[in-house]
């Protein structure tokens with residue numbers, strides 16, 4: 216892991232932190248967070264406020280006075296993709312959709328996904344062989360898409376999967392531009408890049424609309440998608456096709472990339488600490504795949520510690536943004552309305568006030584005593600408050616199953632001579648990397 220001392224992060228008199236934010240994104244966030252509990256900083260002309268004191272972070276995320284919305288300055292660049300999906304909607308629409316979708320993500324429902332999750336992972340991993348090198352992030356994205364479909368949609372997916380993957384790749388390749396464009400993204404300009412983008416989005420929409428039509432014809436009530444299609448609220452109004460489209464695209468994007476990144480980083484970190492793989496196998500040796508519940512897997516101390524430590528070091532959602540609707544105060548800093556309030560789970564996770572040796576991977580640190588004294592909002596990979604991640608338990612179960620099923624069957628070796636680096640865009644993706652697989656000898 217690179218030492219932050221080697222990095223020079225300059226606050227330019229004209230551009231502010233824009234340049235290092237583009238080239239050394241997470242290091243810049245960490246640097247700013249170390250300047251104070253609430254720090255005003257500029258990216259070109261855009262003024263933002265970084266909050267890095269856990270209590271103040273809690274104040275923003277819990278939002279008892281209902282003064283914050285998600286950061287429009289940022290999310291409005293993605294309206295054409297997410298529409299009114301749960302990640303960016305507000306007010307009555309957000310409330311109605313969250314209420315409708317929440318039951319599908321409660322632990323007792325996640326428990327019912329377990330056997331599908333295990334069988335999807337096993338089916339995929341079965342095709343791997345001794346001596347093979349796998350493109351880790353790509354494979355994890357593939358598996359997590361299969362799991363998402365098996366658990367939440369159950370539509371005919373194999374025949375369109377490669378198209379869905381291509382569309383997502385195309386969209387994601389242009390997220391990078393949208394994230395850093397200083398004056399918003401000119402998405403209506405008919406440039407080559409925009410045309411490719413529109414074409415990918417329109418293909419994805421066609422596929423998603425076909426899913427909706429098929430589900431409507433089936434008229435089932437089993438999966439989350441069935442429920443969205445057949446939803447009726449107190450006033451007997453359900454979701455229209457465009458609302459279902461928005462939620463489906465939101466779930467596809469928010470529900471597979473984040474988990475695949477977490478497992479990719481965990482596998483890399485474990486490849487550098489192979490003694491831990493042995494200890495994990497011991498922990499898992501008591502599990503029975505045919506009779507397993509959520510708690511018995513994700514509460515295993517080392518499994519839990521590995522996942523928490525991975526999310527602390529490499530939280531996929533490395534920035535959380537809010538926008539106050541009225542002038543307000545955080546700590547003793549005045550925040551004018553509509554200015555961006557930024558919280559970084561990455562910077563919080565590497566803060567030496569809360570974590571000894573913050574850059575080291577030490578899963579064993581997550582014991583009861585440590586967690587008791589850790590301030591509540593010092594570990595926030597899934598956010599907090601009412602906008603907390605709806606898929607936390609789903610993702611935790613899936614990530615634990617992936618580690619268990621992969622590492623029970625294979626040893627992993629990272630053969631590159633250089634340490635793996637993050638290549639963050641919307642999420643904290645690792646740079647492309649491979650792991651060489653081998654069968655354990657005993």
Ligand code: HEM
Nearest residue numbers: 301302469470473474477532596597598602604605606610
């Ligand atoms: C390790 C995996 C994951 C991480 C680290 C993660 C992280 C997050 C974070 C930090 C937020 C809150 C953002 C904010 O407050 O602005 C969030 C929201 C959300 N996540 Fe996740 N997520 C993960 C997996 C999932 C999965 C598996 C799903 C669905 C299948 C999902 C769906 C969502 C949705 C729909 C929201 C918006 C919730 C709302 O605003 O009501 N996430 N996620």
